[in-house]
Amino acid sequence: MTSRQQRSAIKVGLIGLGTIGTGVAKLIQANKDLIRRRLGCGLELTKIADKDIKRDRGISLPEGALTNKVQDLVADPEIDIVVELIGGYEPAKKFILDAFAHRKHVVTANKALLAVHGEEIFEAAEKAGCDLGFEGSVGGGIPIIRAVKEGLAANNILSIYGIINGTSNYILTQMTDERRPFEEVLAEAQEKGYAEADPSFDIQGIDSAHKLAILVTLAFGTPVTFKEIYTEGITQITPLDIEYARELGYRIKLLAIAKWNKKNGQPDAHGEIEARVHPTMIPEDYLIATVRGVFNAIYLMGDAVGETLFYGKGAGAMPTASAVVSDLIEIARNILKSSSGRVPVAAFQKKDRWPIRLRPMDEIRSHYYLRFIAEDRPGVLSNISGILGNNNISISQVLQKGRKQGGHVPVVMMTHQAVERDVRSALSEIDRMPYVSGKTVLIRVEAEGE
Amino acid sequence: MTSRQQRSAIKVGLIGLGTIGTGVAKLIQANKDLIRRRLGCGLELTKIADKDIKRDRGISLPEGALTNKVQDLVADPEIDIVVELIGGYEPAKKFILDAFAHRKHVVTANKALLAVHGEEIFEAAEKAGCDLGFEGSVGGGIPIIRAVKEGLAANNILSIYGIINGTSNYILTQMTDERRPFEEVLAEAQEKGYAEADPSFDIQGIDSAHKLAILVTLAFGTPVTFKEIYTEGITQITPLDIEYARELGYRIKLLAIAKWNKKNGQPDAHGEIEARVHPTMIPEDYLIATVRGVFNAIYLMGDAVGETLFYGKGAGAMPTASAVVSDLIEIARNILKSSSGRVPVAAFQKKDRWPIRLRPMDEIRSHYYLRFIAEDRPGVLSNISGILGNNNISISQVLQKGRKQGGHVPVVMMTHQAVERDVRSALSEIDRMPYVSGKTVLIRVEAEGE
Numbered sequence: 001m002t003s004r005q006q007r008s009a010i011k012v013g014l015i016g017l018g019t020i021g022t023g024v025a026k027l028i029q030a031n032k033d034l035i036r037r038r039l040g041c042g043l044e045l046t047k048i049a050d051k052d053i054k055r056d057r058g059i060s061l062p063e064g065a066l067t068n069k070v071q072d073l074v075a076d077p078e079i080d081i082v083v084e085l086i087g088g089y090e091p092a093k094k095f096i097l098d099a100f101a102h103r104k105h106v107v108t109a110n111k112a113l114l115a116v117h118g119e120e121i122f123e124a125a126e127k128a129g130c131d132l133g134f135e136g137s138v139g140g141g142i143p144i145i146r147a148v149k150e151g152l153a154a155n156n157i158l159s160i161y162g163i164i165n166g167t168s169n170y171i172l173t174q175m176t177d178e179r180r181p182f183e184e185v186l187a188e189a190q191e192k193g194y195a196e197a198d199p200s201f202d203i204q205g206i207d208s209a210h211k212l213a214i215l216v217t218l219a220f221g222t223p224v225t226f227k228e229i230y231t232e233g234i235t236q237i238t239p240l241d242i243e244y245a246r247e248l249g250y251r252i253k254l255l256a257i258a259k260w261n262k263k264n265g266q267p268d269a270h271g272e273i274e275a276r277v278h279p280t281m282i283p284e285d286y287l288i289a290t291v292r293g294v295f296n297a298i299y300l301m302g303d304a305v306g307e308t309l310f311y312g313k314g315a316g317a318m319p320t321a322s323a324v325v326s327d328l329i330e331i332a333r334n335i336l337k338s339s340s341g342r343v344p345v346a347a348f349q350k351k352d353r354w355p356i357r358l359r360p361m362d363e364i365r366s367h368y369y370l371r372f373i374a375e376d377r378p379g380v381l382s383n384i385s386g387i388l389g390n391n392n393i394s395i396s397q398v399l400q401k402g403r404k405q406g407g408h409v410p411v412v413m414m415t416h417q418a419v420e421r422d423v424r425s426a427l428s429e430i431d432r433m434p435y436v437s438g439k440t441v442l443i444r445v446e447a448e449g450e
Numbered sequence: 451m452t453s454r455q456q457r458s459a460i461k462v463g464l465i466g467l468g469t470i471g472t473g474v475a476k477l478i479q480a481n482k483d484l485i486r487r488r489l490g491c492g493l494e495l496t497k498i499a500d501k502d503i504k505r506d507r508g509i510s511l512p513e514g515a516l517t518n519k520v521q522d523l524v525a526d527p528e529i530d531i532v533v534e535l536i537g538g539y540e541p542a543k544k545f546i547l548d549a550f551a552h553r554k555h556v557v558t559a560n561k562a563l564l565a566v567h568g569e570e571i572f573e574a575a576e577k578a579g580c581d582l583g584f585e586g587s588v589g590g591g592i593p594i595i596r597a598v599k600e601g602l603a604a605n606n607i608l609s610i611y612g613i614i615n616g617t618s619n620y621i622l623t624q625m626t627d628e629r630r631p632f633e634e635v636l637a638e639a640q641e642k643g644y645a646e647a648d649p650s651f652d653i654q655g656i657d658s659a660h661k662l663a664i665l666v667t668l669a670f671g672t673p674v675t676f677k678e679i680y681t682e683g684i685t686q687i688t689p690l691d692i693e694y695a696r697e698l699g700y701r702i703k704l705l706a707i708a709k710w711n712k713k714n715g716q717p718d719a720h721g722e723i724e725a726r727v728h729p730t731m732i733p734e735d736y737l738i739a740t741v742r743g744v745f746n747a748i749y750l751m752g753d754a755v756g757e758t759l760f761y762g763k764g765a766g767a768m769p770t771a772s773a774v775v776s777d778l779i780e781i782a783r784n785i786l787k788s789s790s791g792r793v794p795v796a797a798f799q800k801k802d803r804w805p806i807r808l809r810p811m812d813e814i815r816s817h818y819y820l821r822f823i824a825e826d827r828p829g830v831l832s833n834i835s836g837i838l839g840n841n842n843i844s845i846s847q848v849l850q851k852g853r854k855q856g857g858h859v860p861v862v863m864m865t866h867q868a869v870e871r872d873v874r875s876a877l878s879e880i881d882r883m884p885y886v887s888g889k890t891v892l893i894r895v896e897a898e899g900e
Contacts, residue, residue, distance in 0.1 A: 027604055027754050033719065037671060037802035038603050040794070135601070141755035143601025151585070151593025153488050154477055154775035221487060269483065287761065290740055295757075304477050304772035305591035305762060307745075311737065312758035322754035325604035339789030344490070352487035 009042035010332040013079040013104075015070055015095055016086035017050040020109060020136075022057045023317030024083060024324050029059065031325075039329050041336060049073045074098045081331055083324060084108040093117055100128040105340065107327040109136030109320055112201075115210035115226040118217060122345045131340050133327025138211040139164055139296045141319030142312040143326065147300070148218045149347040155302030156267045157219040161446070162256040164211045166294035166314040167195045167202035168234050172242075172252060172279075173292045179239050194294060204233035205254060205277040212256035215298075216275045220260060221348035222356040224275060230361040232278035241371060241441055244399060244412050248369075250281040251289040252443065261359060267303065272357045274364055281369050281445040362421040367396075367445035369414055370427070375435040376409045384411070384430055391426035393418040408437045414445065459492035460782040463529040463554075465520055465545055466536035467500040470559060470586075472507045473767030474533060474774050479509065481775075489779050491786060499523045524548045531781055533774060534558040543567055550578040555790065557777040559586030559770055562651075565660035565676035568667060572795045581790050583777025588661040589614055589746045591769030592762040593776065597750070598668045599797040605752030606717045607669040611896070612706040614661045616744035616764040617645045617652035618684050622692075622702060622729075623742045629689050644744060654683035655704060655727040662706035665748075666725045670710060671798035672806040674725060680811040682728035691821060691891055694849060694862050698819075700731040701739040702893065711809060717753065722807045724814055731819050731895040812871040817846075817895035819864055820877070825885040826859045834861070834880055841876035843868040858887045864895065 012028070014021055028035070028045050035043050046065060053066040067073060074082060074095060082099040084106060086092050092113050097120075099106050106125065108114070114121065114137055125132040135145045139162075148157065163169050167189065174185040186203065189195035201207045209231040216224045234254050245252050259274040260267050282289045287309055291297040296314025301307055313319040334340045346353060374380050385395055399412040415423070427440050462478070464471055478485070478495050485493050496515060503516040517523060524532060524545060532549040534556060536542050542563050547570075549556050556575065558564070564571065564587055575582040585595045589612075598607065613619050617639065624635040636653065639645035651657045659681040666674045684704050695702050709724045710717050732739045737759055741747040746764025751757055763769040784790045796803060824830045835845055847864040865873070877890050 023754075031604060031606060031754070034606055035604065037719075037798045038794070040799040040802075141602075141752075142758060143597050146596060146601045147593050150780060151596045151776055152591075152772065153779045154481060154485065154772050156481060156484055269487075287737075287740060290737060302591075302772060304473075304481070304768045304775070306766075306769055308592060308760075308762035310758075310760060313756045316756075318754045319756055322602065322604050322752060325754070326601055329603045330600060333792045334789070337787070337789035337792045339784070339787035339792060342783045342787045342789060344488070348487050349490040352490075 007041050007336060009044040010080050010335055011044050011046045011078050012081050012083060012328060013047040013049070013073040013076060014045060014083045014085065015049045015073065016084065017048050017057060018085065019317045020320045020324070021048070021050070021085040022059060023321035024085065025059050025061070027318065027321040027325050035325070035329060039332055041332065043328055043332060046078060047073045047076060070095055074104065075102055079104060080335055081105045081107060081328055083328070084110060087112070089113055089116065093121070096121055097124050100124040100130055103128055103130060105131040105331045105335070107133040107324055107331065109134065109324060111137040111207070111210040111214060115213040118214065118225070119223050125345045126341070126350060129341060131331045131334055132345050133331055134214070135327050136320045136323035138214050139298055139310065140312065140314040140316060141322040142296060142298065142310050142314065143323070144215070144298050144310050145218065147310060148215065149343055152300065152302050152305055152308070155304045156260070157300060157302055158260050158267065159301045160215055160219060160256070160258040161288060161299040162208070162212065162215065163253055163288060163291050163297050164256050164314060165202050165208045165254060166296055167199060168208070168254040169291065169296070170194050170294045171203065172234060172237065172254065175237070175239060176242050176246070176251065179243070181239055182235060182237060203235055205231040208254060208256045208277045212258060212275055212277055216258045216273065218347040219258065220273055220356060221269070221353045222273070223353065224358065228275070228358050230276040230278070234279050236441070237279055240410065241443060244371065245281050245369070247399065248397070248414065249284050250445065251284050252279050252281055253289065255280040255282070255446070270354070270356065272359050274359045276361065276364070279443055281443050283447060362424070364420045365417050366420065367415055367417055367447045368423055369412065369443040369445050371441040372411045372430065373408045373437045374411050375407055376404055380435045381411065383433070383435070384413070387429050388413070388415070388426050391422040393422055393426055457491050457786060459494040460531065460785055461494050461496045461529050462531050462533060462778060463497040463499070463523040463526060464495060464533045464535065465499045465523065466534065467498050467507060468535065469767045470770045470774070471498070471500070471535040472509060473771035474535065475509050475511070477768065477771040477775050485775070485779060489782055491782065493778055493782060496528060497523045497526060520545055524554065525552055529554060530785055531555045531557060531778055533778070534560060535774070537562070539563055539566065543571070546571055547574050550574045550580050553578055553580060555581040555781045555785070557583040557774055557781065559584065559774060561587040561657070561660040561664060565663040568664065568675070569673050575795045576791070576800060579791060581781045581784055582795050583781055584664070585777050586770045586773035588664050589748055589760065590762065590764040590766060591772040592746060592748065592760045592764070593773070594665070594748050594760050595668065597760060598665065599793055602750065602752050602755055602758070605754045606710070607750060607752055608710050608717065609751045610665055610669060610706070610708040611738060611749040612658070612662065612665065613703055613738060613741050613747050614706050614764060615652050615658045615704060616746055617649065618658070618704040619741065619746070620644050620744045621653065622684060622687065622704065625687070625689060626692050626696070626701065629693070631689055632685060632687060653685055655681040658704060658706045658727045662708060662725055662727055666708045666723065668797040669708065670723055670806060671719070671803050672723070673803065674808065678725070678808050680726040680728070684729050686891070687729055690860065691893060694821065695731050695819070697849065698847070698864065699734050700895070701734050702729050702731055703739065704728070705730040705732070705896070720804070720806065722809050724809045726811065726814070729893055731893050733897060812874070814870045815867050816870065817865055817867055817897045818873055819862065819893040819895050821891040822861045822880065823858045823887045824861050825857055826854055830885045831861065833883070833885070834863070837879050838863070838865070838876050841872040843872055843876055
C-alpha cells in the first residue's frame, strides 16, 4: 500500500459477480464522481473474481480485471478492500479469513455467515487490525448497522422489532390484501422473482433469524448466534387467521423481536435478553404494521432516543449495493486517515462484550391469539376457559363467528399476558379434548398493557 | 491534550444547562459504563457554563464544574470537545468560533445558527482541523445527519420529504383527529408544553426551513441558507380544508421538500434543486402521512437505495441528548485515532461543493388543491375553470358540497401538474371576480402522475 499522500484511489477487489456483485460494480462506476466528491479520493474496482468470467453482465470492466482465481485477488498487493458477495458458509468464510491474513479490509453482505461464524470473523478482523463492513447484511440499503453502532451509540437499546425479510412480508401483504392462501401467493411470488425457487430460508424465518442474530450481537454487546434464536416461519398462517386478526384490529407480520429484560425496572448489562422470530399480531395503527410488500422496517427503542423506525428496501441489487459501497467509503476514509478499527467491529470493545442469558422460549411472557376449532355446543367454551384458567391464563376477548363445519366452529380467544410454558401446557391439554378438531392455532400478540 | 496512550477519558465542556443541556449531562452520567464499553475510554463532563449556576437541575455535578465564565471553559486546556446548547445566533456563534480558535472540537444542536451561518462555521472547523457534530440539529434523536453523510454516501440523493417540526405536526394531527380549529389546538399545545409561548418559529415553518437548509446543504453538496428557502406555515390551515383533504384521501402535513431536478432524466451535479417548506396534501396511504403527533420523519430517496424513511422523536431533552452524545462518541473516536476531519464537515470535500441554482418558487411544478368560496349559481364553475384553462391549468377533480353561506358555497378543485406562476396568475384573476368571496385557498399536493 502506498502512503496517504500519494493516494489517488482506494482499490477494491470483488469476489462474486452475481446480482448484487453486478449492482456494486455498476454503482461504483455510475457514481464515481459523487464518491470522489465525498471521499476526496477515487474508489476503483480493480479486480473481480467469479467462477463464470464469460457471461455478459451489462457492465464494462477494465481489461484483465476478471479472474476465476480468488487467491490472486486476495493476495494482490494493490488491493485495499476485498468485497465478498458469494454468500453461504464456505468458501466465503475461507476467502474472508484469507483476506484478513493478507491485511485486507473486508466488506460482506453475508448474513448467514455472520450469524453462524460471526465471532470467528470478528476476531480475525481485530487480530489483523482490519475493518469489516457488513451494512448490507441486514435491511438491504437501510443504514441500520450504522444506527446501532454509531447513530444511537449513546443509548441502551431496550427493544428491537424488525420486518427484515422482504419475501415473507410480501407474501403476508398479498394474503392480507387479496385474502388468498399462502401456497398460491408463494407460487406467484416465485413467478415474479420475489421468492426464490427454494424459499425455505425466507418463509421459515431463517433469514430473519440470521439478521436478528447480527442486530442483537451489536445492540446488546453480546455474542449471539443463529441457532440460539427461536424461529418460526409463516407457512402455517391462513387467510382465516388473517381475517380474525383484521377484525380484532391487528395485522400479522413476521417479526424479529429482541428485548432487554429489565431487572427491577433497570436495564442490567449482565441481565437477560429475548431474541425470537415468529409471526406476530400487531395493532394496525402501529407504524410497523403499515409496512407493505417487499419493504423492510426496523423499530428500535433506545433508553434516551425513545422510539425510532428505519424503513427501506431490504433486498435487491441496488439497495444492497448502496450499503456495500457506503461501507467501502467508510473503510476508505479509515485507510486515508490511518484510523482502521476506530469503531469496534461488533460495536462494543472486545473486552467489554460478554455472554448474556437468552431467555428460553418457555419463559417468555406475551399476549396470545388462540384459535380453536371446537364443537358448537354448551359447555365447550367454559371447559376451554377452565383449562386456560388452571394454567394461569386469563382471557381478554372471545370471538365466535364464522361458518360451522361439520358441527365445529372456530373460536378465537385473546389472552392477557401469559407465560409461554403455561400456554403450551394448556394447549396440549385442550388439543386432547374430544370437542376440538385439529391443532389449536397460536399467534403471539404484541400489545400494550398486561 | 495528552497522547493517545494515556487517555483515560475524553473531556467535555458544556455551554448551556437548559433543558437539553441537562439532558446531555444526565445521559453522560446515566450511560457512563455503556459509553465506555463502546468507546473504549471514558467520556467526562468536566465543566459547564451557564448564566444561572444556582438553580437545581436534579443532577449531581463535580465540585467546581459549574461556571458562568464561558471564556474559561472554551480556553480550558483540559477540554477536548465543547458542546454549545444555548441556541440562537449570538453569542452562540462567537462561542463556537472561539472554541475552534482554541482547537476544540464542537458539538451543537443549533439549527438556526447553522442554517444562517453554517458556511462560516464549517470553514472555521476545517481551518482549525476540528470536528463539528450537529446530529441534534435535525430530527432530534433520529440519526439522519449520519445517514445523509455516511449511511447513504454512495447515493445521489434525489429527493427529501420531511416532517421535521414536531409542534406543527402535533397541531395538524390534533386538528385532523378532533376537527378543531388551529387557534384552539395551538393554545392547548402551549398549555401542555408542546408549543412555546412564542410559537412563531414552529408554526410559520421557520424551524422546518432551518433544518431543511442543513439537510439540503449536506445532501446536494451545495451551500444553502435559510433565507433562500420558500417558507409557508400552518397558520392558515382550517378544519374545512382538512376535511376536504380527508374526503379526497389525503392528509395535510407541514412538509420540508427538496428535489434534485433532473436534466434529460439524469441527475446533474451542476443542475438545479428545489427546496421549500409548506403545508402539503399527501395521499393517506403514504407512510409519511401516518406520522402523528410530535414525531418526526424524513423520507429520503436515493438513486441506489430507493425509498427510505427515518422516524423518531424530533425534539425533547433525551432524544436530542441521544444525538449530542452520539456526536461526542464519534468525535472522541477521532481524537483517539487522530482522525479528526475524516468525514468532511459538510459531507462533501470543500473543493467539491459548489452553488447550485435553487428553482424559484414561481417555476415549480406541482399538483394543487384550490378552494374557492363562490356564488352558487350557473356559470360560475365554468368561468373559474375557463380562467384556469387559460393559464394552462387543467382540473382533475371538482368537489362541491357543504353548507351554503349567504349564497356562497365552497368549491374544491384538484389540478393536474401545473406551474406555480400560472396558478398564482389564475388565482389573482379569479379572486377579483365578483362571484368569489375571500381569498382562494391554495395547498400544494404531492401525488404521482401528471
